[in-house]
Amino acid sequence: MATAAPPAVAISDVRTSLGPILIASVLAWVLWGMLTMQVIRYYLSYKRDHTFVKWIVGIVWFLDLSHAIILFRGIYQCLVNDFGQVVSLDRARVMGEMPPRMLVTIIVQGFCFWRIWKLYRSYIPIVLYVVTSLLQIIFTIIYLMGSFGAVPAARRLFFLNLSGFGYLAAVLVADVTMAGMLTTLLYKQHQETPYQKTSEMLRRLFYFSINTGTWTAVFAVAAIILSKHPLGTYYWAIFDLGVCGIYSNTLLVNLNGRDYVVGEQAVALSFYKSTGDSSRTARGSGSRGHRRSGSAAVEDVSVFEAAKRSQISDV
Template sequence: MAVSDPGINLVLGPVILGIIINTFVYGILFMQGITYYTSPRFKQDQPLIKGLVTWSLFLDTFHSCAIIWVIWEYCIEHFGDRAFLETTPWPYPTAPIFTTGASVPIQIYLAWRVKRLSNSWIIFGGITALSVTSGVVAWIASIRAVRLSNTKGFPALIPIVDTWLALGVLCDVSLTILLFIFLRKGRTGFSKTDNIITTIILQSIETAAFSSLTSLLDLITFTVIQKTNFHFIFSLLAGRMYTNTLLATLNSRDKLRADFLVDGVNTLTSPPQSHGVAVHVSVEHREDNGTELENYTKRNPKNGRDLETYYV
């Protein structure tokens, strides 16, 4: 459904609203970043994990500053210039590049979590290929959008933009389903451990739902409500949603570990080694009188891995 002659409220309004919402979400991510960098786990993480966080926050910071500059261009520098509203300042058409710059490495990181749980290189390769393909398509879409330099030509980009967004949603949904399946298979029969697994499952679904819903709404608004900028609201948020997924996952580890220390009944053996972002759990069961009965260490009969190793 194309709007024949959209008013300024349908062109500039969504841009301003999208930038305001994006700035608010960026503030939340900034605080999450501070939480990560000041946590004890930060020093234990591998350089790749630290680099991924830094890279994602850098992209979010740079893009957020760039789109704030767009407000200056629209509302100050070219105030009252209706023709300028049909142009595309560079932060606008390059949004897919910034989005996939964060989403692709984060999706590959999540695919690695699935690989560690499933021990399947095929699954890892498939998800990685899907993610990289979406990134390539996003770059092509951005390059074509930059060359257009005018929003009137955007309807011609609908097929390639829809392909990019659909691939991203498919990748997110696949990761969520796979994490759900393999985490459930890791249930041990111990209520404390199983509760932690349930928490991880719910967290994975919740974080993936935000990024998937954002991409889906971006796809719908870009395709259906043409000649307006409603899709701008969601295209700006997409990259922030992936960074939120990453930081929420990493910052939740200390809380999940602390859940095993409640009442002194369950203890953790040895500090976790920095192999990815793993939580190594050994459950120690005691009688009410404090007598230690046994130390349970469940192992996978197929590959000898601890079944109580969950990547969160």
């Protein structure tokens, strides 16, 4: 006698919820792999860079790895450990991936705003960076509090929406501002310079400055739009959770792109300003070293002073 088949267990459709988060996790690992290759190239090619810059690169690499691991752990727990449990759908968003992502964003933006300050010599970029960074930290804390139930349930959705949109808005303002200021300055210098080699260098820097904040700003805009339409989906997570690797790779692209910009084999990044005879001595010894063994040239502090290729690492 045939036995009756057991009743089918209803499983939630997670294609529009956990699906985008899974895509974001895959994207995070792909970008981390690209970042690792860039980090290896950086440490092999720019051994004369300042120790502080090398530490920044190492910290960003570690934070990006932490972000990818935490995000994967969250989505794995939802899809495998808690398979079929609707209650677990929101947990991947708060498994701790947001703090390392926020730190990477602040570090990379700080590096870019430092370059802007070196060129503008104005404290406006510094003030803007401090304000947007504080807002990112505050909104991150509020979002985590709302996600973990540290606020009343009746106001939880309000806190999540406020902090989520506030964080993305702060990131967007910082990215658009730093890309716009770099692009404007380089375009003016490109228009004013009478030298062909300098003009070519500025043209290449112009492309780098556009890419510095454009891609991250596009990700922020896409996350904002997709969070409102279509409603009830998590498509925004692809751009929101996946932007960490974009920031990390942007930093390394700028650092590794210095030799391309100036047409040299490698250009070292120095935080110390050389003036007078010591500056000329440093450039002279760098030239002799280049003729002897092709060693890297040491940069000056300003991109548009004395040597036409100075301060490439600060732009």
